[in-house]
Amino acid sequence: MIKAQTLNFLKELVDNNNREWFQANKERYDKARENLIELTTSLISKVHQIDPGVSADLDPKKSVMRIYRDIRFSNNKTPYKNNFGVSIPSHGLKLGGVEYYLQIQPGKSFIAGGYWMPEAEHLKAIRQEIDYNAADLKKIVDNPGFVKLFGEFRKQEQLKTVPRDYSADNENIELLKLKSFIVFHQLTDKEVQSATAAEDIAGLCSKIYPLNVFLKNAIG
Template sequence: MNFKRLYQFLRKLQKNNNKTWMDNHRDEYHDVRDDLIEWFNQMDIKLAAVDPHYSPTTGKQAINRINNNLMYHPNKPIYKDHFGGGLDKEKKQSDFYMHFGVNETFVGGGFWHPSNKILKSIRAAIDYNGAEFKKILNKKNFKDTFGAMRAHDSLKTAPKGYAQDHEHIDLLRRKSFAVSHPFTQKETMASDFDDKVIAVYKEMLPFRRYLNQAVTV
């Protein structure tokens, strides 16, 4: 995968974020996109080899559209400033997401802005056995890799049905359960980048499995 070319294209797109420019550079866009799709295909094979419960996901299934959804966000630019995609895709299960952008590059996973039904299931699991979840979050290798869960708005009070003094109230108030590991653009261009992505995937597995079990049971 030629990540250098990917970032070069995104920087040009950021300076010329309009349909006319994109139409004139459509071939370049497709070359970069097809290259990334093939990289996702290769990562799909590599991740399946390290996780027996992995859900096969083709590169075309993985990659996200580069167009912003202007129906819901009319003030956003026409095109995103990044390429993104998710592997290990399974309906109603946690995400494993890769983001390659002008301003940030990261690998992340979990549930970001989940539905009320999924959020309710996660809170029920934490209420039942939040100690296990905290054990995962506080593991040294996990904290070294991800730090804390990604910050997002939380409830100011306890969710309905839970006491204010619940021992896991800090988790129960959360509206998202996701972690991420940043990469520099230079790191994505190194020969060991795929290995680093695999290492992040493996370190994230207990976190995602806890969440997946919470919304499955």
């Protein structure tokens, strides 16, 4: 579970996003990160039982993403993220791709899954899989229980034009125009601080699992 101290650290970081404050509170950051690693260790174990593609050898320390922002090409020059991110890949040890993603942020925590902004080769393969087997994807994302947890799958960023090799009158054009193939479910501060947080989040991952299977099958 996430400790109140971890959320409090992130809350204060928002108003003190500078190196001086961060260095003065480095011990608090280290404890918050350790809290995330503890939760991630439990979560990896539980999600591995749901999705065998999640490696039992995944290092929880590497799954917890860096809090330091890359500001080289950003107008926002604050040096730190105001959240903790956890990537649990659905295949192998490389972070990103088809994954489960947990974000811890006061008032804005969530669990997500799928594939965010696939590289060109993978995007092409996923679109081809949708074109050939759209019924399989629609069975997953249009299930009432799935929609209740994650919302309307098609209402995420789409191309403004029809993707190459497909026609505007394709019955699955809304799915084919998607740029990402992700779902997410908001988590309250109370939920992430619950003693059963790892088990509850893993339960949500079990609902995401069929989508990840579809995407993994698409990209081989």
